[in-house]
Amino acid sequence: MVGETSQTIVVAGGSLAGHTVVTELERHGFAGQIVWVRGREGTAPYSRPALSKELIQGKVTAETIRLPVPQPYGPRVRIMDGAVCAGLDPHADRVLVTQPDLSERWIDFDALFVCTGTQARVPEAFAGLPGVHSLRTLADAERIKDRLAVRPRTVVVGAGLVGSEMAASLRSCGLPVELIVQGQLPMEAVFGAELGRFCLERHHANGVTTRLGATVTALTAEGPVTLTYDDGESSTADMVVLGLGAVTSCDWLDGCGLDLSDGLGCDEALRTARPNILAAGDVANWRHPLFGHRMRVEHWSNASAQARHAVESWLAGQEGRQPPAFADVPYFWSDQYGLKYQMVGHARGHDEVHVEEAGTGGYPFVTYLRGGRIVAAAGVNAPRAVMRMKARIQADLAGDPTSEEVYAR
Amino acid sequence: MKLSVDRTLCDGNGVCMGIAPDVFDIDDDLNLHIADEIPDDPAVQAQVRQSVTSCPVLALTLEE
Numbered sequence: 093m094v095g096e097t098s099q100t101i102v103v104a105g106g107s108l109a110g111h112t113v114v115t116e117l118e119r120h121g122f123a124g125q126i127v128w129v130r131g132r133e134g135t136a137p138y139s140r141p142a143l144s145k146e147l148i149q150g151k152v153t154a155e156t157i158r159l160p161v162p163q164p165y166g167p168r169v170r171i172m173d174g175a176v177c178a179g180l181d182p183h184a185d186r187v188l189v190t191q192p193d194l195s196e197r198w199i200d201f202d203a204l205f206v207c208t209g210t211q212a213r214v215p216e217a218f219a220g221l222p223g224v225h226s227l228r229t230l231a232d233a234e235r236i237k238d239r240l241a242v243r244p245r246t247v248v249v250g251a252g253l254v255g256s257e258m259a260a261s262l263r264s265c266g267l268p269v270e271l272i273v274q275g276q277l278p279m280e281a282v283f284g285a286e287l288g289r290f291c292l293e294r295h296h297a298n299g300v301t302t303r304l305g306a307t308v309t310a311l312t313a314e315g316p317v318t319l320t321y322d323d324g325e326s327s328t329a330d331m332v333v334l335g336l337g338a339v340t341s342c343d344w345l346d347g348c349g350l351d352l353s354d355g356l357g358c359d360e361a362l363r364t365a366r367p368n369i370l371a372a373g374d375v376a377n378w379r380h381p382l383f384g385h386r387m388r389v390e391h392w393s394n395a396s397a398q399a400r401h402a403v404e405s406w407l408a409g410q411e412g413r414q415p416p417a418f419a420d421v422p423y424f425w426s427d428q429y430g431l432k433y434q435m436v437g438h439a440r441g442h443d444e445v446h447v448e449e450a451g452t453g454g455y456p457f458v459t460y461l462r463g464g465r466i467v468a469a470a471g472v473n474a475p476r477a478v479m480r481m482k483a484r485i486q487a488d489l490a491g492d493p494t495s496e497e498v499y500a501r
Numbered sequence: 502m503k504l505s506v507d508r509t510l511c512d513g514n515g516v517c518m519g520i521a522p523d524v525f526d527i528d529d530d531l532n533l534h535i536a537d538e539i540p541d542d543p544a545v546q547a548q549v550r551q552s553v554t555s556c557p558v559l560a561l562t563l564e565e
Binding site: 112115139141142146152156157159160392393396397400423425427432434436451452453473474475476478479482483 | 513518522
């Protein structure tokens with residue numbers, strides 16, 4: 093048992109990070125009450141990465157992507173589905189919760205875990221137009237999937253991870269797809285030019301039409317959707333999917349006095365300036381002790397690992413120990429046209445790349461360096477080469493003299 | 502500790518391999534290989550538990 097029976101922990105957010113905080117508190121035998129404010133979606137947690145990949149392609153269903161509950165939640169877990177945190181008292185440990193019937197109430201807490209994540213970025217002028225979709229939630233994915241039966245001509249706007257995966261998934265369903273790339277290459281912001289070129293070639297080889305260096309300036313939806321671009325050209329579609337990135341969901345913390353400059357600012361141990369308020373997942377902005385700068389990471393592995401860590405940090409504080417720094421090396425993957433893209437590390441600010449081939453496919457394998465140290469690596473169908481770099485990055489950034497040895501392994 | 506994988510679900514996403522590289526290995530054809538013996542080391546066993554609950558396609562099962 094840890095904690096006191098009189099304690100209340102509020103967990104804000106019903107996706108992977110919130111789910112993991114709750115299951116970890118249960119696993120540690122937390123003695124108090126957990127109030128889990130699961131958010132507007134009103135669904136049990138599910139695997140979000142599957143939405144733009146397997147779910148759209150019909151390989152999985154809403155039922156099969158539910159996250160497993162190791163055991164029924166204990167009697168001390170109170171789940172508030174459809175409820176959202178609407179405010180944090182700047183002077184007292186209490187959150188304002190809006191319930192599905194719109195009634196509001198304050199809940200006092202001993203600790204608060206902020207796991208409210210991100211939402212799809214949708215320009216105001218494009219919001220709510222018929223035939224125009226974004227993709228963040230299960231409901232979003234099901235709305236898109238429901239339209240596929242009529243075989244819509246689709247324009248995907250934005251070629252980051254979600255946009256590129258959507259284009260690939262829709263092509264795999266045999267639909268005509270045009271991909272609007274704001275820069276010159278898809279996934280360039282994530283992977284840089286070398287893998288961006290490879291990704292572009294894969295889209296073309298699979299029959300996607302691309303429009304490069306284009307920004308959508310207007311969308312009209314009367315019957316088919318008309319998209320107008322900044323160069324004056326236009327295209328029409330039966331369906332538009334926006335993949336324009338994500339914005340953090342922390343408006344509800346406005347005015348609470350915490351650092352909200354990009355997500356929710358935390359220390360190395362994921363605690364905010366109020367140490368009984370911690371953050372995990374897409375929303376958490378912390379200084380990575382190895383990379384030496386602040387970051388937010390919007391990927392699956394990070395949400396799970398940070399949630400686990402935030403619980404450890406809180407427990408350490410309870411027991412009067414120094415909470416450990418969160419130093420996981422970020423990792424994500426992407427599935428497109430049967431190929432597995434993988435990246436470890438954090439390439440931001442890199443000033444040098446090395447490109448070679450790796451894996452049985454001989455696809456490009458990119459190493460990213462900053463100031464002569466490896467900060468990230470990415471490859472296609474080369475899990476061993478990519479994962480080996482995780483230890484190398486860890487060792488290299490920690491200045492560990494055995495890093496060469498790790499690399500040679 | 503008995504660890505198994507449902508190969509109809511496993512997609513070679515590599516999350517487990519990132520967490521517990523001594524136990525999970527994914528080859529370039531994206532097939533998962535699990536070590537015959539899980540080391541009797543609490544740190545590795547914690548990694549294995551974390552891998553099971555972190556699998557994005559829920560393909561791993563652990564019996565303790």
